[in-house]
Amino acid sequence: MFGGLLAAIAAAAVILTGGGVNDAQAGSVIVGVDLDSTGNTATSVGTIENTADNVALNTPFRADITVQGVPAPGLFGVGIEILFDPAIVSVTGPPFAPASLAGQVLQYSSGTPSPFGAVVPGAGSLRVDSVDIGIDPPETGDGIVFFFDIECIATGVSTIELIDNATDGGVHAGIQNTLGVFSVSSEIEGVVGCEVPATVPATATPTDPPTATTPAATTPAATTPAATTPAATTPAATTPAATTPAATTPAATTAAPTGTAGAGTGTPAATATPGGLPNTGGASSSSGISSLLLISAIGAALVLTAGGSLVAARSARKE
Numbered sequence: 001m002f003g004g005l006l007a008a009i010a011a012a013a014v015i016l017t018g019g020g021v022n023d024a025q026a027g028s029v030i031v032g033v034d035l036d037s038t039g040n041t042a043t044s045v046g047t048i049e050n051t052a053d054n055v056a057l058n059t060p061f062r063a064d065i066t067v068q069g070v071p072a073p074g075l076f077g078v079g080i081e082i083l084f085d086p087a088i089v090s091v092t093g094p095p096f097a098p099a100s101l102a103g104q105v106l107q108y109s110s111g112t113p114s115p116f117g118a119v120v121p122g123a124g125s126l127r128v129d130s131v132d133i134g135i136d137p138p139e140t141g142d143g144i145v146f147f148f149d150i151e152c153i154a155t156g157v158s159t160i161e162l163i164d165n166a167t168d169g170g171v172h173a174g175i176q177n178t179l180g181v182f183s184v185s186s187e188i189e190g191v192v193g194c195e196v197p198a199t200v201p202a203t204a205t206p207t208d209p210p211t212a213t214t215p216a217a218t219t220p221a222a223t224t225p226a227a228t229t230p231a232a233t234t235p236a237a238t239t240p241a242a243t244t245p246a247a248t249t250p251a252a253t254t255a256a257p258t259g260t261a262g263a264g265t266g267t268p269a270a271t272a273t274p275g276g277l278p279n280t281g282g283a284s285s286s287s288g289i290s291s292l293l294l295i296s297a298i299g300a301a302l303v304l305t306a307g308g309s310l311v312a313a314r315s316a317r318k319e
Contacts, residue, residue: 027071028183031173033160033190034064035150042109043143050190051198052150060092060151063190064144065162067106067175070182074138075107077117077131078145079167079174085158086124088194093119093126093148101130106143111136129166131176138177145175152194160190 032048039046045066055061065080084091094100101115102108107130108115114134120127128146132138150160164174164181172184191198 027069028185029070029175030068030186030188031162031175031184032066032068032188033162034066035061035160035190035192037062037064037147040064040066040144042104042106043139043141045142045144048188050188051193052190053193053198054196055152055192055194057152057154057194060149063148063150063160065146065148065173066143067145068142070106070140070142070175072140073177073179074140075145076138076176076178077107077129078176079129079164079169080127080146081163081165082126082128082148083159083161083163084124084126084150085156088152088154088156088158089192090151090153091126091148091160092121092151093128093146104147105130105145106139106141107132107145109143110139127166145173150192152192155195157194157196157199158192160192162187162189 032045033050034040034045034048035052036047036049045068048066052061065078065082067075067078082091102113107113112134113132113136115130116133117128117130126148128148130146162173163169163171167174167176168181169175169184172187175182175184193199
Protein backbone atom coordinates (compact mmCIF):
# COMPACT_ATOMS: atom_id res chain seq x y z
CA MET A 1 0.00 0.00 0.00
CA PHE A 2 2.75 2.42 0.94
CA GLY A 3 4.60 1.59 -2.25
CA GLY A 4 1.54 2.63 -4.32
CA LEU A 5 1.14 5.83 -2.30
CA LEU A 6 4.79 6.77 -2.77
CA ALA A 7 4.51 6.14 -6.49
CA ALA A 8 1.43 8.37 -6.66
CA ILE A 9 3.21 11.12 -4.72
CA ALA A 10 6.20 10.85 -7.06
CA ALA A 11 3.92 11.12 -10.09
CA ALA A 12 2.19 14.14 -8.56
CA ALA A 13 5.54 15.78 -7.91
CA VAL A 14 6.57 15.26 -11.55
CA ILE A 15 3.33 16.80 -12.84
CA LEU A 16 3.26 19.69 -10.39
CA THR A 17 6.85 20.65 -11.15
CA GLY A 18 6.58 20.14 -14.91
CA GLY A 19 9.23 17.44 -14.83
CA GLY A 20 9.63 17.02 -18.56
CA VAL A 21 6.25 15.39 -19.26
CA ASN A 22 4.84 17.63 -21.97
CA ASP A 23 3.18 15.41 -24.56
CA ALA A 24 -0.56 15.89 -25.01
CA GLN A 25 -2.18 12.49 -24.68
CA ALA A 26 -4.69 10.92 -27.03
CA GLY A 27 -8.13 12.43 -26.77
CA SER A 28 -9.21 15.98 -26.04
CA VAL A 29 -11.43 17.84 -23.60
CA ILE A 30 -13.54 21.03 -23.44
CA VAL A 31 -12.78 23.49 -20.65
CA GLY A 32 -15.01 26.41 -19.63
CA VAL A 33 -15.43 29.26 -17.15
CA ASP A 34 -19.06 29.15 -15.96
CA LEU A 35 -20.13 32.33 -14.14
CA ASP A 36 -23.43 30.73 -13.11
CA SER A 37 -22.90 27.48 -11.21
CA THR A 38 -26.55 26.42 -11.51
CA GLY A 39 -26.73 22.82 -12.80
CA ASN A 40 -23.07 22.00 -12.20
CA THR A 41 -21.91 19.16 -9.91
CA ALA A 42 -18.72 17.21 -9.40
CA THR A 43 -19.80 14.82 -12.16
CA SER A 44 -22.08 16.89 -14.43
CA VAL A 45 -22.09 20.22 -16.27
CA GLY A 46 -25.14 22.41 -16.94
CA THR A 47 -25.40 25.29 -19.43
CA ILE A 48 -22.20 27.32 -19.60
CA GLU A 49 -22.80 31.02 -18.85
CA ASN A 50 -19.46 32.70 -19.49
CA THR A 51 -20.62 36.33 -19.19
CA ALA A 52 -21.99 38.32 -16.24
CA ASP A 53 -23.51 41.77 -16.94
CA ASN A 54 -24.00 44.74 -14.62
CA VAL A 55 -22.71 42.99 -11.52
CA ALA A 56 -23.09 45.17 -8.39
CA LEU A 57 -19.97 46.19 -6.52
CA ASN A 58 -18.91 44.31 -3.37
CA THR A 59 -21.23 41.34 -3.97
CA PRO A 60 -19.16 38.12 -4.34
CA PHE A 61 -20.53 35.28 -6.49
CA ARG A 62 -19.30 31.79 -7.34
CA ALA A 63 -17.73 30.72 -10.64
CA ASP A 64 -16.86 27.18 -11.75
CA ILE A 65 -14.14 25.79 -13.98
CA THR A 66 -15.70 22.84 -15.79
CA VAL A 67 -14.39 20.04 -17.99
CA GLN A 68 -16.30 17.89 -20.47
CA GLY A 69 -15.40 14.66 -22.22
CA VAL A 70 -12.44 13.42 -20.14
CA PRO A 71 -11.43 10.11 -21.79
CA ALA A 72 -9.37 7.19 -20.47
CA PRO A 73 -6.92 6.91 -18.83
CA GLY A 74 -8.94 9.40 -16.76
CA LEU A 75 -8.40 12.60 -14.78
CA PHE A 76 -5.46 12.69 -12.39
CA GLY A 77 -5.61 16.40 -11.54
CA VAL A 78 -5.49 19.96 -12.83
CA GLY A 79 -2.92 22.76 -13.02
CA ILE A 80 -4.57 26.11 -13.72
CA GLU A 81 -3.65 29.77 -13.41
CA ILE A 82 -6.68 32.11 -13.40
CA LEU A 83 -5.90 35.56 -14.83
CA PHE A 84 -8.06 38.69 -14.20
CA ASP A 85 -7.87 42.49 -13.93
CA PRO A 86 -7.11 43.22 -10.25
CA ALA A 87 -8.23 46.88 -10.65
CA ILE A 88 -11.79 45.68 -11.51
CA VAL A 89 -12.33 42.35 -9.71
CA SER A 90 -11.01 40.31 -6.80
CA VAL A 91 -10.71 36.51 -7.13
CA THR A 92 -10.43 34.23 -4.09
CA GLY A 93 -10.38 30.45 -3.86
CA PRO A 94 -11.47 28.07 -1.12
CA PRO A 95 -8.88 27.00 1.43
CA PHE A 96 -7.19 23.90 0.09
CA ALA A 97 -8.30 21.08 2.38
CA PRO A 98 -9.99 17.72 1.86
CA ALA A 99 -13.17 19.03 3.48
CA SER A 100 -13.47 21.90 1.03
CA LEU A 101 -12.99 19.92 -2.19
CA ALA A 102 -13.76 16.29 -1.51
CA GLY A 103 -16.87 15.27 -3.40
CA GLN A 104 -17.17 18.69 -5.07
CA VAL A 105 -14.70 18.30 -7.95
CA LEU A 106 -14.32 15.55 -10.53
CA GLN A 107 -10.84 14.44 -9.48
CA TYR A 108 -12.09 13.83 -5.91
CA SER A 109 -15.51 12.45 -6.78
CA SER A 110 -15.00 8.69 -6.40
CA GLY A 111 -13.29 6.24 -4.08
CA THR A 112 -11.32 7.57 -1.17
CA PRO A 113 -9.55 10.68 -2.50
CA SER A 114 -6.18 11.85 -1.29
CA PRO A 115 -6.11 15.56 -2.24
CA PHE A 116 -2.74 17.10 -2.85
CA GLY A 117 -2.01 20.57 -4.11
CA ALA A 118 -2.23 24.28 -3.32
CA VAL A 119 -4.07 27.52 -4.07
CA VAL A 120 -1.72 30.47 -4.45
CA PRO A 121 -3.02 34.03 -4.92
CA GLY A 122 -1.02 36.56 -6.92
CA ALA A 123 -1.26 40.03 -8.46
CA GLY A 124 -4.02 39.53 -11.01
CA SER A 125 -3.78 35.73 -10.82
CA LEU A 126 -4.79 32.73 -8.74
CA ARG A 127 -2.88 29.48 -9.16
CA VAL A 128 -4.46 26.12 -8.31
CA ASP A 129 -2.85 22.67 -8.46
CA SER A 130 -5.07 19.77 -7.47
CA VAL A 131 -4.32 16.07 -7.87
CA ASP A 132 -5.60 12.86 -6.34
CA ILE A 133 -2.70 10.76 -5.11
CA GLY A 134 -4.97 7.94 -3.96
CA ILE A 135 -4.93 4.46 -5.44
CA ASP A 136 -8.44 4.64 -6.87
CA PRO A 137 -8.89 4.63 -10.67
CA PRO A 138 -8.91 8.13 -12.23
CA GLU A 139 -12.29 9.67 -13.14
CA THR A 140 -13.65 10.20 -16.68
CA GLY A 141 -16.53 12.21 -18.16
CA ASP A 142 -17.81 15.69 -17.17
CA GLY A 143 -17.71 17.76 -14.02
CA ILE A 144 -16.29 20.67 -12.03
CA VAL A 145 -12.51 20.69 -11.51
CA PHE A 146 -12.27 23.89 -9.45
CA PHE A 147 -14.48 26.72 -8.14
CA PHE A 148 -13.72 30.22 -6.80
CA ASP A 149 -15.34 33.51 -5.82
CA ILE A 150 -15.38 36.75 -7.88
CA GLU A 151 -16.13 40.19 -6.43
CA CYS A 152 -16.44 43.48 -8.34
CA ILE A 153 -14.41 46.23 -6.71
CA ALA A 154 -14.66 48.96 -9.41
CA THR A 155 -16.73 49.82 -12.46
CA GLY A 156 -15.42 48.24 -15.64
CA VAL A 157 -14.89 44.96 -17.48
CA SER A 158 -12.49 42.12 -16.66
CA THR A 159 -11.84 38.91 -18.54
CA ILE A 160 -11.32 35.61 -16.69
CA GLU A 161 -8.65 33.64 -18.59
CA LEU A 162 -7.10 30.22 -18.01
CA ILE A 163 -3.47 29.27 -18.72
CA ASP A 164 -0.90 26.82 -17.38
CA ASN A 165 2.79 27.63 -17.52
CA ALA A 166 3.78 25.10 -14.86
CA THR A 167 2.48 21.71 -16.00
CA ASP A 168 2.61 22.12 -19.79
CA GLY A 169 -0.97 23.25 -20.40
CA GLY A 170 0.48 26.35 -22.03
CA VAL A 171 -2.19 28.79 -23.21
CA HIS A 172 -4.91 26.46 -21.89
CA ALA A 173 -5.76 24.96 -18.53
CA GLY A 174 -3.68 21.89 -17.71
CA ILE A 175 -6.08 18.93 -17.53
CA GLN A 176 -3.81 16.10 -16.42
CA ASN A 177 -3.69 12.34 -16.61
CA THR A 178 -0.99 10.13 -15.15
CA LEU A 179 1.20 10.53 -18.25
CA GLY A 180 0.88 14.22 -19.03
CA VAL A 181 -1.90 16.59 -20.16
CA PHE A 182 -4.90 16.14 -22.42
CA SER A 183 -5.17 18.39 -25.44
CA VAL A 184 -7.86 21.06 -25.13
CA SER A 185 -10.12 21.20 -28.19
CA SER A 186 -12.08 24.22 -26.91
CA GLU A 187 -11.72 26.62 -24.00
CA ILE A 188 -14.53 29.01 -23.02
CA GLU A 189 -13.21 31.97 -21.01
CA GLY A 190 -15.27 34.42 -18.96
CA VAL A 191 -16.11 38.15 -19.08
CA VAL A 192 -17.42 40.09 -16.06
CA GLY A 193 -19.07 43.50 -16.39
CA CYS A 194 -19.04 45.41 -13.12
CA GLU A 195 -21.97 47.87 -13.24
CA VAL A 196 -21.67 47.77 -17.08
CA PRO A 197 -22.49 45.22 -19.81
CA ALA A 198 -19.91 42.47 -20.24
CA THR A 199 -18.12 43.02 -23.54
CA VAL A 200 -14.87 41.44 -24.61
CA PRO A 201 -12.17 44.13 -24.97
CA ALA A 202 -10.92 44.48 -28.54
CA THR A 203 -7.54 42.89 -29.12
CA ALA A 204 -5.28 43.12 -32.10
CA THR A 205 -5.36 39.95 -34.19
CA PRO A 206 -1.97 39.05 -35.60
CA THR A 207 -1.94 38.55 -39.31
CA ASP A 208 0.24 36.15 -41.20
CA PRO A 209 2.75 37.68 -43.59
CA PRO A 210 1.57 37.64 -47.19
CA THR A 211 2.47 34.49 -49.03
CA ALA A 212 4.23 34.93 -52.32
CA THR A 213 2.13 33.53 -55.08
CA THR A 214 3.35 32.37 -58.44
CA PRO A 215 0.91 33.26 -61.19
CA ALA A 216 -0.36 30.19 -62.94
CA ALA A 217 0.90 29.71 -66.46
CA THR A 218 -1.79 30.51 -68.92
CA THR A 219 -2.00 28.94 -72.38
CA PRO A 220 -3.50 31.32 -74.94
CA ALA A 221 -6.62 29.91 -76.43
CA ALA A 222 -6.24 28.78 -80.03
CA THR A 223 -8.19 31.04 -82.31
CA THR A 224 -9.44 29.95 -85.74
CA PRO A 225 -9.83 32.85 -88.17
CA ALA A 226 -13.34 33.12 -89.44
CA ALA A 227 -13.73 32.11 -93.08
CA THR A 228 -14.58 35.09 -95.21
CA THR A 229 -16.36 34.78 -98.56
CA PRO A 230 -15.56 37.65 -100.98
CA ALA A 231 -18.65 39.47 -102.04
CA ALA A 232 -19.61 38.78 -105.65
CA THR A 233 -19.26 41.88 -107.77
CA THR A 234 -21.16 42.33 -111.06
CA PRO A 235 -19.52 44.84 -113.46
CA ALA A 236 -21.90 47.58 -114.36
CA ALA A 237 -23.11 47.35 -117.97
CA THR A 238 -21.87 50.28 -120.01
CA THR A 239 -23.68 51.41 -123.16
CA PRO A 240 -21.43 53.31 -125.63
CA ALA A 241 -22.78 56.69 -126.41
CA ALA A 242 -24.24 56.90 -129.92
CA THR A 243 -22.28 59.29 -132.10
CA THR A 244 -23.96 60.89 -135.10
CA PRO A 245 -21.47 62.25 -137.67
CA ALA A 246 -22.03 65.91 -138.30
CA ALA A 247 -23.55 66.60 -141.75
CA THR A 248 -21.21 68.69 -143.87
CA THR A 249 -22.55 70.90 -146.60
CA PRO A 250 -19.98 71.72 -149.32
CA ALA A 251 -19.41 75.40 -149.77
CA ALA A 252 -20.86 76.87 -152.95
CA THR A 253 -18.14 77.80 -155.45
CA THR A 254 -18.68 80.86 -157.60
CA ALA A 255 -16.58 81.12 -160.75
CA ALA A 256 -14.50 84.24 -161.10
CA PRO A 257 -15.75 86.71 -163.75
CA THR A 258 -14.10 86.44 -167.13
CA GLY A 259 -11.58 89.02 -168.33
CA THR A 260 -12.28 91.49 -171.18
CA ALA A 261 -10.81 90.95 -174.67
CA GLY A 262 -8.17 93.50 -175.54
CA ALA A 263 -8.31 97.02 -174.35
CA GLY A 264 -11.74 97.71 -175.83
CA THR A 265 -15.00 96.44 -174.84
CA GLY A 266 -15.02 92.77 -174.90
CA THR A 267 -17.78 90.43 -174.12
CA PRO A 268 -17.03 88.57 -171.10
CA ALA A 269 -16.58 84.94 -171.64
CA ALA A 270 -19.13 82.59 -170.35
CA THR A 271 -18.59 81.68 -166.79
CA ALA A 272 -17.83 78.05 -166.27
CA THR A 273 -19.66 76.71 -163.27
CA PRO A 274 -17.86 73.71 -161.92
CA GLY A 275 -19.88 70.90 -160.60
CA GLY A 276 -20.22 70.29 -156.91
CA LEU A 277 -17.07 69.36 -155.15
CA PRO A 278 -16.82 65.73 -154.25
CA ASN A 279 -17.60 64.91 -150.60
CA THR A 280 -14.76 62.99 -149.02
CA GLY A 281 -16.94 61.92 -146.14
CA GLY A 282 -15.26 64.20 -143.59
CA ALA A 283 -15.22 67.90 -142.82
CA SER A 284 -13.88 70.10 -145.74
CA SER A 285 -10.35 71.36 -145.29
CA SER A 286 -9.81 75.06 -145.91
CA SER A 287 -6.49 74.32 -147.65
CA GLY A 288 -8.25 71.96 -150.11
CA ILE A 289 -10.83 74.56 -150.96
CA SER A 290 -8.13 77.15 -151.58
CA SER A 291 -6.32 74.80 -153.95
CA LEU A 292 -9.47 74.18 -155.99
CA LEU A 293 -10.20 77.86 -156.27
CA LEU A 294 -6.64 78.53 -157.46
CA ILE A 295 -6.85 75.86 -160.14
CA SER A 296 -10.20 77.25 -161.36
CA ALA A 297 -8.78 80.78 -161.58
CA ILE A 298 -5.78 79.60 -163.56
CA GLY A 299 -8.06 77.76 -166.02
CA ALA A 300 -10.24 80.83 -166.54
CA ALA A 301 -7.20 83.00 -167.21
CA LEU A 302 -5.95 80.62 -169.88
CA VAL A 303 -9.34 80.65 -171.59
CA LEU A 304 -9.48 84.45 -171.66
CA THR A 305 -5.96 84.75 -172.94
CA ALA A 306 -6.52 82.30 -175.71
CA GLY A 307 -9.79 83.93 -176.67
CA GLY A 308 -8.24 87.41 -176.89
CA SER A 309 -5.41 86.22 -179.11
CA LEU A 310 -7.82 84.48 -181.38
CA VAL A 311 -9.96 87.65 -181.82
CA ALA A 312 -6.91 89.76 -182.52
CA ALA A 313 -5.73 87.37 -185.17
CA ARG A 314 -9.07 87.38 -186.90
CA SER A 315 -9.21 91.18 -186.95
CA ALA A 316 -5.79 91.40 -188.60
CA ARG A 317 -6.76 89.09 -191.36
CA LYS A 318 -9.82 91.14 -192.17
CA GLU A 319 -7.88 94.27 -192.51
